[in-house]
Amino acid sequence: MLKTARNWFCVPLACLFAAGTAMAGDFILLQSTTSTQNSGLYEHLLPAFEEKTGIQVRVVAVGTGQAIKNAGNCDGDLLLVHARAAEEAFVAEGGGKERRDVMYNDFVLVGPSADPAGIGGGADAGTALEKIAASRSAFVSRGDDSGTHKKELSLWSGIGIDPVQYSGGWYRETGSGMGATLNAAVGMDAYVLTDRATWISFGNRAGHEILFEGDPSLFNQYGVVTIDPDHCPNVRQAEAKRFVDWLLGPEGQAAIAGFRLGGQQLFYPNAGDGDS
Numbered sequence: 001m002l003k004t005a006r007n008w009f010c011v012p013l014a015c016l017f018a019a020g021t022a023m024a025g026d027f028i029l030l031q032s033t034t035s036t037q038n039s040g041l042y043e044h045l046l047p048a049f050e051e052k053t054g055i056q057v058r059v060v061a062v063g064t065g066q067a068i069k070n071a072g073n074c075d076g077d078l079l080l081v082h083a084r085a086a087e088e089a090f091v092a093e094g095g096g097k098e099r100r101d102v103m104y105n106d107f108v109l110v111g112p113s114a115d116p117a118g119i120g121g122g123a124d125a126g127t128a129l130e131k132i133a134a135s136r137s138a139f140v141s142r143g144d145d146s147g148t149h150k151k152e153l154s155l156w157s158g159i160g161i162d163p164v165q166y167s168g169g170w171y172r173e174t175g176s177g178m179g180a181t182l183n184a185a186v187g188m189d190a191y192v193l194t195d196r197a198t199w200i201s202f203g204n205r206a207g208h209e210i211l212f213e214g215d216p217s218l219f220n221q222y223g224v225v226t227i228d229p230d231h232c233p234n235v236r237q238a239e240a241k242r243f244v245d246w247l248l249g250p251e252g253q254a255a256i257a258g259f260r261l262g263g264q265q266l267f268y269p270n271a272g273d274g275d276s
Contacts, residue, residue, distance in 0.1 A: 027056040028239045031068075031076035033147060034177040036222070037061035039197040039266055044259045049246050055239050063177065065145030071095060071225070074232035078240040079225040082147035082195075087223045097228040100248060103256050103267040104221045107151055109212040110182070110199060111137075111191035119191070125215040126159040133161055136170040138190035142181045143173025147220075152193045155217065182208075195220055197266040222267070224248070248272070 036042060037059055046057045060070065064081040071079045072095040080102065081087060090096045109119060109128055117137040119128035132139050141163070142149040156163050163171045172188065174181045178198045185192035186206045194202075199210065224244055227235045246252045253269035260266065 026054060026236075026239055027058055028077040028236050028243060029075070030057050030059050030078050030080060030243075031071045032059055032061055032080040033064055033067060033082060033222075034061050034179070035082070035148070035195045035198045036080065038177070038179055039201045040261065041197070041256075041259055041267060045247075045252070045255050048251070048255055049243060052246070052251075053242055055242060057243060061177075063142070063144045063146030063148075064150065068095075071227055072231075074227075074234065077227060077236040078243060079227065080222065081225075082220055082222045083150045084221055084223060086147075086150065087225050090225060094228060094231050096225040099223050099225045100244070101270055101273055102222045102224050102247060103253075103269045103271075104219060105196050105267050106213065106220050107148065107193055107218040108196050108199060108210045109191060110185065110194055110208050111211045112189045113207050113209050115211055117191065120211045122212055125155055125212065125217050128212045129155055129161070130159055132191050133163070133166075133170075138185075138188050139163070139171050140181055140185040140188060140190045140192045141171065141173045142178065143175050144177070146178075148178060148193060148195060151218075151220070155193070158217070200261050200264050200266055221270075 042059050050056055060067070060076065062070070064083045064086065067079060067081050068086055068090050070076055072090065079096065087099050091099050109125065111119065117131040117135040119131050122128045122131070141152055167173055172184070172190065174184050178194055179202065181192060182194060182198070182202050183204055186204055186208050224247060226240055226244060229235050229237050248271040253271055256267050256269040257265065
């Protein structure tokens, strides 16, 4: 159903906007992921764009699946997530107008330093997951249709294992964001797949560490998708385009490259390297 009024809850700013409320000034609503928000990336990027253009960017931080659903319901002017197949499907189905690469990082497998499944130093991510399953070591999944959850399920599928059949046993699903899922994994002495940026910014490690990394299958691409005005007539198309142009241009890409925590770069700009 096409929506002409907006109802949304802005996470984590806790600002509730009523349908049809007039707001002063130019702004766009960006449907995005918890990893980009929780890492602090938007706090680093958005002030520069807002100062230059006067356009405020209001971020709704949810899992990728929910962000795409929100955008499809016309509750947003732009989409920035990390599940390329789902992004391309959104465009193909008429919700999005165009998808562009923005930046990348990678996923890592984190677990207790004792490494009961012995995944450290393994050959590939599939082998690491096979060892976790064979040993019935605790593994915590987001279970929320986020980009991270989609990646995790694709890795399990690649080795012919359906972990959901073990749900409630060694396989635990939180239905929550990355930070809450990491907290659960630490509390359970469990393994977990996380994007590197969230792990770097995560404070409650309590004996957990990166145990497997570097497999090409753990590559994590982020894309920005403009909303098709034929689907959502009320989309703020001009303002959204200005943000996309800035984000993919020299200033935005340099700002992404310059974002660091503890001296570590969290995201790597690659606008135009592999666009569909």
